[in-house]
Amino acid sequence: xxxxxxxxxxxxxxxxxxxxxxxxxxFTLSNYAMSWVRQAPGKGxxxxxxxxxxxxxxYYADSVKGxxxxxxxxxxxxxxxxxxxxxxxxxxxxYCAKVYITGTTVRFDYWGQGTLVTVSS
Amino acid sequence: xxxxxxxxxxxxxPGQTARIxxxxxxxxxxxxxxxxxxxxxAPVLVVYDDSDRASGIPERFSGSNFGNTATLTISRVEAGxxxxxxxxxxxxxxxxxxxxxxxxxxxxx
Numbered sequence: 001x002x003x004x005x006x007x008x009x010x011x012x013x014x015x016x017x018x019x020x021x022x023x024x025x026x027f028t029l030s031n032y033a034m035s036w037v038r039q040a041p042g043k044g045x046x047x048x049x050x051x052x053x054x055x056x057x058x059y060y061a062d063s064v065k066g067x068x069x070x071x072x073x074x075x076x077x078x079x080x081x082x083x084x085x086x087x088x089x090x091x092x093x094x095y096c097a098k099v100y101i102t103g104t105t106v107r108f109d110y111w112g113q114g115t116l117v118t119v120s121s
Numbered sequence: 122x123x124x125x126x127x128x129x130x131x132x133x134x135p136g137q138t139a140r141i142x143x144x145x146x147x148x149x150x151x152x153x154x155x156x157x158x159x160x161x162x163a164p165v166l167v168v169y170d171d172s173d174r175a176s177g178i179p180e181r182f183s184g185s186n187f188g189n190t191a192t193l194t195i196s197r198v199e200a201g202x203x204x205x206x207x208x209x210x211x212x213x214x215x216x217x218x219x220x221x222x223x224x225x226x227x228x229x230x
Contacts, residue, residue, distance in 0.1 A: 035219065037164075037219075037221075044205075044207065044221060044222075044223045044224040045156070045158075045164065045207050045209075045221040045224065046221065047209075047217075047219025047220065047221060048219075050218075050219060059216070059217065059218060059219070060217060061217045061219070062122075062217050065217075095163060095164070100169075102152075102170065103152075104152075104211070104213045105151070105152035105154075105170065105210070105211050105213075106211035106218070106219070107152075107154040107166060107169045107170075107209070107211075108154075108156075108164075108166065108209070109166050109169075109175070110166075111163040111164050111165070112163065113163050114163055
């Protein structure tokens with residue numbers, strides 16, 4: 001059974017940093033790209049970032065480019081999101097999602113339960 | 122960047138058919154995926170590649186994609202189908218390829 005468990009969320013002041021983790025089980029992490037998707041309170045889903053299975057390719061939404069860094073440690077079955085220079089508008093539940101690629105399309109076939117990040121002074 | 126447009130809300134009586142649209146420029150040339158998110162829960166993939174049902178999803182859920190509109194159709198709607206539904210594409214020509222629609226709240230009357 002595929003399971004994704006996020007951690008690392010919490011309350012942080014604007015301008016500070018936070019690192020999220022997502023531990024994967026039930027599949028071989030290195031065989032799959034992974035992604036982070038966030039959802040601000042009462043709002044819709046927003047794709048944040050993605051990383052290839054090897055970690056060699058990364059992608060970011062414009063809203064986080066230059067501030068967030070996605071990475072992975074396949075030996076630890078763990079995906080990370082390093083968030084720097086946090087802004088109030090980064091407040092959201094952050095979901096870790098397993099990526100399934102067919103041809104040129106990507107879908108998110110499994111999701112974690114999410115971790116809440118609140119940026120406030 | 123690529124934009125997906127969904128109606129904010131759709132209402133339907135139990136037993137009727139709900140249709141949730143997702144508009145995008147020539148979206149018919151892309152593969153569209155749909156997610157269901159019930160209150161307080163994580164999203165769940167329900168339909169992928171326009172019309173394939175994900176594992177465990179009832180046959181009542183179907184999808185289509187032509188021209189500038191993709192549609193998620195839910196037949197014989199049940200109270201348990203009440204949720205937010207999101208469409209998603211991957212715009213591989215973009216530097217920021219992940220795109221979600223704004224979401225549609227399905228209310229079962």
